[in-house]
Amino acid sequence: MIPVRGVAGQRIAVLGLGRSGRAAVIALQAGGAEVVAWDDGPEAENRAAELGVALRDLTKPGAYEGVAMLITSPGIPHLYPAPHPAIARAWDEGCPVDNDIGLFFRSLAGGEWDEFDQPPRVVAVTGSNGKSTTSALIHHILDHAGRPCQLAGNIGRGVLDIEPPHDGEVIVLELSSYQTDLARALTPDVAVFTNLTPDHLDRHGGPGGYFAAKRRLFAEGGPDRAVVGVDEPEGRYMANQLATGPADDRVIRVSTGKLTGEGWFVFARKGFLAEWRKGRQVASIDLRAIPGLPGQHNHQNACAAYAACRTLGLAPRLIEQALHSFAGLPHRSQLIAEIGGVRYVNDSKATNVDSAAKALAAFDRIRWICGGLEKDGGLGALLPATGSVVKAYVIGREAADFAMQLKGVEVEVCTEMGTAVARAAEEAQPGETVLLAPAAASFDQYDSFEKRGEDFAAQVAKLEA
Structure with missing residues (x-):
């Protein structure tokens, strides 16, 4: 504490x-x-x-x-x-x-730090999607490397509930916009911005307020290093604001497409992570065979975690070893079982259109379980990502209305999770994936997305019984 x-x-x-x-x-x-x-x-x-x-x-x-x-x-x-x-x-x-984040940053450092050979460091991760996986992955890499570390914030323990850090320890924090928006003190050593997509707009008065809440971690915090996802305009804007010029390597730009220039870049293209610095490539990692990081969105998470760990002095090959042993997080592209050649994947955390689209892009020939409490904006932006969907099985209290928006997709209204899993399993062929990626909140039927994912896993377990 x-x-x-x-x-x-x-x-x-x-x-x-x-x-x-x-x-x-x-x-x-x-x-x-x-x-x-x-x-x-x-x-x-x-x-x-x-x-x-x-x-x-x-x-x-x-x-x-x-x-x-x-x-x-x-x-x-x-x-x-x-x-x-x-x-x-x-x-x-x-x-x-x-709030508690402000209390944490004003209270973390103490007089005992004067006796440390290496002061503890704080890595803070924010963004719309992928921040939990990125935070957990950074923690996993550090642990694999033998660096003392703790994981807290919006994942794991509360920030004030952790142990006072020891000599050279790294605190990894996942911070939501709710947490960064109000904190009076925000002083991480390394700040990570994964991406930005519309979410929590009512809480922040629109997209501008939402981005402003995320940006405070960088603008107010003044981190020594900033890892910034630049696949959206907001990320490119923020990277530009933070850097003093094209070669300023205090800002590491992260992308799912190739980046060029004089700066420090980490990007994933066609399943390969590449690190470039000062105009030359210094490392490359094949991400395609890493089971805990399927799909382009997880490759983006890997890039952000890799970049953060590089700022902490870890070698590329050590990071690569750790990536291969990362099991992934529950409810985030989590492989539950493989039965009769059919994979069952739980991505209950895909609670908005963007995260569901990324989940759909990670697999071929999908039996898609979706639906729930729909968020603002409708499902129109999701339709271009449904090309790999063989059939959708819709759950939720408003399942019929949700299904009507899935134009061009074969749909069956199931309402309940048990019915959806049973019908998908009955129709699935070897090589296909039954994917729970709801594109909606869970609160019409469940207390949380975790409870929804647990129900999916329980229904899959019945198939093996």
């Missing part, structure tokens, strides 16, 4: 007692703060009692009397579509608002 620095003797309010809120309370208490809390949920009293904090309704006038700071959980809106009443009240009463 990382005790929060500079809060001893102060009263600090915490809004939300979920995972990050609970960790913030404990870290603040360890730093000597008196903590009061508020949570809208039905378990608020029990959670507060477990933590030994008093509940205070932070929406009422005068709630922030004597309070030095409000710490809010990432899932609570602070601006769009409307600020939470407790946050609006903090503004009105002049109470500064921060």
Whole structure:
């Protein structure tokens, strides 16, 4: 646990007692703060009692009397579509608002670091798609290389819940736009931007606000090195803003197409990762046979992770060895089983059109299980990626409406996961892939995309029984 620095003797309010809120309370208490809390949920009293904090309704006038700071959980809106009443009240009463990410960066370094031969470093990863895989892959490569490391943030443990880093240790953080948008301190040593596609637009007031939240990690943080995916205009814009000229190797550009010039580039083309620096190629890796990284989108993730690890001094061949032993993450192009020559792949994390399109591009002859709570924008942008789909099996409460948008695709409305898996398995031929890539949120039928993926895996297990 990382005790929060500079809060001893102060009263600090915490809004939300979920995972990050609970960790913030404990870290603040360890730093000597008196903590009061508020949570809208039905378990608020029990959670507060477990933590030994008093509940205070932070929406009422005068709630922030004597309070030095409000710490809010990432899932609570602070601006769009409307600020939470407790946050609006903090503004009105002049109470500064921060989150656990801000507390982490202001509290990480301590006096003991003066005794280290190598100060710990922080690698922070953000972007729309691939940030979990990229973060986990960086952590895996470091672990394979024998470098002490921890993984936290939007994946794994909460940022304040990790152990204080040791000499030369690397902290790898996955950070969502919800986390970067509000943090008052953002000072990673290496910052990684994977890509940008429309998502969470209601929370950020549109695409500009969404990109601005991601960009804060670079603009506010001033990392020593920036790894930037440049396949979208926003990435190219940001790389241009960060670099002082074409040969500035503090910025490493990453792409799924060939890059040329004087700078530092890592790109994947036709399944091969290439590193170029100062106009010459310095490394190449064949990604095609790596089972844990199927498809172009995972090749992009590999490029970003490779680039980040190169900034930390790891050799190309050591990184290549680690790539081959990466098993992938659950619910992200995860091979569940192969039955009768048919592969069953769980990509329940493909909750938007762009991530589903990338999943579809990774396989040939697909029996596609899709559907759920549709996001803004419709499915039109997904249709060009459906050329490899033999048939779609649509789930979700609005399955019929979802299916109507899949023009040119043979569709069967199944509604439930069990029916979809059974029908796909019944019709699949050897060499085909039954792929769960919903292109939709899960909340119409499941508590999370993880629960949806677990249901898919359970239904596949029934086929083997």
